[in-house]
Amino acid sequence: MAEPASSAAAENDRPLLELSIGNPAHGGHFVARHEGRVIFVRHALPGERVLARVTDGGAGSGFWRADTVEVLEPSAHRVAHPWQPADALLAAADGRAAVGGAEFGHIELAEQRRIKAAVFAEQLQRLAGVRREVEVEPAREEHAGGLGWRTRAGFAVDAAGRLAMHAHRSGELVPVQQMPLAVDAINALTLWDTDLAGVARVEVAAPANGSTPLVLLIPQPGTPPQRLPAVAAAIGQDRAVSVAAWEPEQGRLTRLRGRTWVQESCGVHQYRVTGEGFWQIHRQAPAILAAAVLEGIRPQPGDHVADLYAGAGLFSAPLAAAVGEGGRVLSVEGSPGTSRDARKNLHDAPQVDIVQGKVDRVLRAEFPQRRGTPGRQVRRGLDAVVLDPPRAGAGKTVVRQLDELRPRVVGYVSCDPASFARDLGYFLALGWELETLRVFDLYPHTHHMETFGLLVRA
Ligand SMILES: C[S@@+](CC[C@H](N)C(=O)[O-])C[C@H]1O[C@@H](n2cnc3c(N)ncnc32)[C@H](O)[C@@H]1O
Numbered sequence: 507m508a509e510p511a512s513s514a515a516a517e518n519d520r521p522l523l524e525l526s527i528g529n530p531a532h533g534g535h536f537v538a539r540h541e542g543r544v545i546f547v548r549h550a551l552p553g554e555r556v557l558a559r560v561t562d563g564g565a566g567s568g569f570w571r572a573d574t575v576e577v578l579e580p581s582a583h584r585v586a587h588p589w590q591p592a593d594a595l596l597a598a599a600d601g602r603a604a605v606g607g608a609e610f611g612h613i614e615l616a617e618q619r620r621i622k623a624a625v626f627a628e629q630l631q632r633l634a635g636v637r638r639e640v641e642v643e644p645a646r647e648e649h650a651g652g653l654g655w656r657t658r659a660g661f662a663v664d665a666a667g668r669l670a671m672h673a674h675r676s677g678e679l680v681p682v683q684q685m686p687l688a689v690d691a692i693n694a695l696t697l698w699d700t701d702l703a704g705v706a707r708v709e710v711a712a713p714a715n716g717s718t719p720l721v722l723l724i725p726q727p728g729t730p731p732q733r734l735p736a737v738a739a740a741i742g743q744d745r746a747v748s749v750a751a752w753e754p755e756q757g758r759l760t761r762l763r764g765r766t767w768v769q770e771s772c773g774v775h776q777y778r779v780t781g782e783g784f785w786q787i788h789r790q791a792p793a794i795l796a797a798a799v800l801e802g803i804r805p806q807p808g809d810h811v812a813d814l815y816a817g818a819g820l821f822s823a824p825l826a827a828a829v830g831e832g833g834r835v836l837s838v839e840g841s842p843g844t845s846r847d848a849r850k851n852l853h854d855a856p857q858v859d860i861v862q863g864k865v866d867r868v869l870r871a872e873f874p875q876r877r878g879t880p881g882r883q884v885r886r887g888l889d890a891v892v893l894d895p896p897r898a899g900a901g902k903t904v905v906r907q908l909d910e911l912r913p914r915v916v917g918y919v920s921c922d923p924a925s926f927a928r929d930l931g932y933f934l935a936l937g938w939e940l941e942t943l944r945v946f947d948l949y950p951h952t953h954h955m956e957t958f959g960l961l962v963r964a
Pocket of ligand 1: 815
């Protein structure tokens with residue numbers, strides 16, 4: 507899409523620097539220096555010499571950000587980007603912006619994993635004081651060169667009603683069509699052929715088990731009520747697809763076509779996930795992470811375990827099977843809609859207590875004996891805890907609460923190396939040890955990764 511003239515002019519006023527690229531940094535950047543200042547450069551590789559356009563930072567800034575626009579001396583690990591709208595070099599040559607979401611697409615897959623391992627090791631050392639070799643494991647089947655794995659995709663809509671995505675850290679919208687990182691069922695909807703006028707955002711969920719996908723339409727303010735049913739009717743006309751309107755501010759989900767949820771599965775377990783409710787994005791992530799959790803914490807029949815930040819119950823279901831009816835699973839989820847899903851998904855397992863609320867508050871309420879609150883039935887202590895917080899991590903309060911509960915093991919699932927390393931530092935200071943660390947490449951062509959850490963008392 508052509509940029510507005512004013513924006514293109516402003517872009518071209520920004521300095522263009524010739525840089526030598528150094529180590530990778532957290533967040534998908536590579537570190538370079540220019541006249542003593544640190545520059546965080548995207549779309550580059552260590553050892554390269556590039557021309558990069560400064561995107562953020564002025565004379566008073568401690569560091570600048572820049573995007574590679576031309577490679578002068580390429581790395582041997584540089585490959586052709588699999589997705590044109592996200593190819594920064596192509597975009598720069600065409601005078602347009604690249605979309606975010608595949609910022610490592612120019613790097614061969616094995617090297618992407620080596621870079622992620624280096625970033626993870628650096629975060630461990632800096633934030634937890636832990637020196638450790640890190641290896642990043644690929645997904646089980648390296649699906650078509652790291653493509654076709656996203657079962658969830660979010661899109662914007664441009665002023666002409668076309669499917670679009672945002673350029674990185676920008677309000678600029680770029681029309682998109684096929685998204686090669688997404689599963690075929692998302693591309694098969696050909697949403698780019700639908701007139702989406704009146705819609706601000708589109709979220710698509712297409713379960714890896716092939717069950718009916720769900721398209722959520724988030725309307726623009728002031729869209730007339732009759733507009734969304736018309737959009738819903740035009741989506742994927744010859745296919746089974748559900749469509750619902752989602753108004754996040756009102757917390758309102760309205761059925762437009764089909765149902766308001768998707769049917770997910772992991773092993774023998776079935777899960778219903780409503781609307782914007784959380785489900786792991788990579789098609790293999792539920793199975794890989796559930797196996798890592800079970801192999802790590804080894805729940806025994808009769809154990810009392812907690813599944814914190816439990817979502818729709820991905821880990822609660824196999825934990826319930828492992829502890830049996832003689833054990834208990836406390837499954838805690840903050841989002842009311844997702845917690846309702848967990849209740850439905852686990853209604854056949856009487857050993858599971860579904861509690862909706864923030865983890866720190868629920869732990870305080872469920873284990874009052876630790877704080878000397880009298881007059882309440884006391885829950886037995888926990889043998890094992892699984893926690894899978896959002897990107898911000900669990901934080902010091904929750905780590906302290908878990909330490910007070912003295913479980914045998916804590917299995918920490920994380921999608922952010924920095925918050926994981928910070929929280930690991932809190933555990934280590936309280937006398938815990940990191941027994942197992944597994945890092946998975948469940949977001950190929952992006953800088954993201956997923957982790958399972960097993961903590962035991964030293
Ligand atoms: C990374 S997801 C993990 C969900 C689940 N373990 C899974 O793998 O499907 C994190 C979940 O934590 C929930 N959440 C976020 N902050 C929370 C909090 N303070 N207390 C409880 N749940 C929270 C979110 O709604 C989300 O469902």
